[in-house]
């Protein structure tokens with residue numbers, strides 16, 4: 349059908365060009381270049397559609413290999429949605445949001461929670477409440493990216509950027525004043541090193557110039573920790589948390605210990621299950637230590653094993669202990685204020 353349509357369109361287009369009265373040689377060129385443009389546009393369009401379909405996570409088991417027509421793909425998608433709806437599932441807006449913090453284990457937390465039969469996760473970081481352009485698209489746009497769920501399920505979205513955003517807290521409150529929020533903290537100095545490592549690796553892959561950690565973290569002028577470096581500011585958790593507690597009650601925000609999530613994920617997951625009012629259904633059998641990765645990984649009830657990708661758990665560069673000490677000293681007073689504010693302490697020295 350697509351072939352018939354394409355050949356019909358090409359014939360029509362040829363007729364139009366011939367009618368323009370160009371010399372023969374030029375006609376051939378116009379036809380060839382129009383065809384090239386047509387196929388490029390089709391290719392880009394197909395890829396975009398595939399991206400959108402994949403993002404809704406409904407095509408997990410579909411064969412996207414060559415020859416799988418776009419029309420068939422859309423039909424299968426519609427059939428799948430119909431089937432889910434007939435089973436009582438709908439795409440629902442999230443009742444729980446993981447608001448951050450970047451590089452503290454937000455992906456690991458989300459994927460461990462996904463092991464719970466009543467938790468449905470949005471796979472993509474939506475950047476809905478922090479990004480004006482996305483926010484203006486409205487809740488219906490946001491909902492389209494949510495997973496299908498039963499009424500008794502809890503949908504969770506995570507966008508670590510919300511934590512430091514100027515607008516997200518107020519917008520989430522307006523969206524759902526009884527929303528449940530989760531924030532993960534990790535030793536602030538380690539978080540900066542992790543953040544630097546990510547940017548460093550990305551730049552390395554793109555052959556871009558790389559700044560030394562100490563040049564970014566320590567101000568050349570004052571010799572003190574450089575608060576002009578964004579990664580340093582993100583780890584000043586107290587400042588950001590003040591904003592969230594302005595818009596939400598303390599008991600609406602669950603704080604996860606990101607360092608403990610690495611060593612003892614089950615302990616942290618159980619606390620989150622309780623916070624969400626769910627039964628503790630993620631068990632020892634769902635979590636196993638993978639020696640090769642050096643991290644705990646996930647095992648579903650049907651014994652499918654899954655670890656996070658290589659971009660999580662990168663090897664950190666060795667940092668001069670004097671710089672680490674300087675950073676720890678810098679963060680100590682902010683940490684102290686944070687502990688008082690949230691009524692929870694972490695061993696970060």
Ligand SMILES: Nc1ncnc2c1ncn2[C@@H]1O[C@H](COP(=O)(O)OS(=O)(=O)O)[C@@H](OP(=O)(O)O)[C@H]1O
Pocket residue numbers: 449450451452453454455456457508541542543545609610643644645656659660661662
């Ligand atoms: N189970 C498991 N597997 C792999 N990685 C784990 C796990 N638990 C926690 N972590 C830590 O998660 C850190 C990445 O944090 P985020 O997922 O929040 O990063 S991001 O902001 O979404 O990029 C990542 O930080 P780095 O080690 O610095 O890469 C990990 O230490």
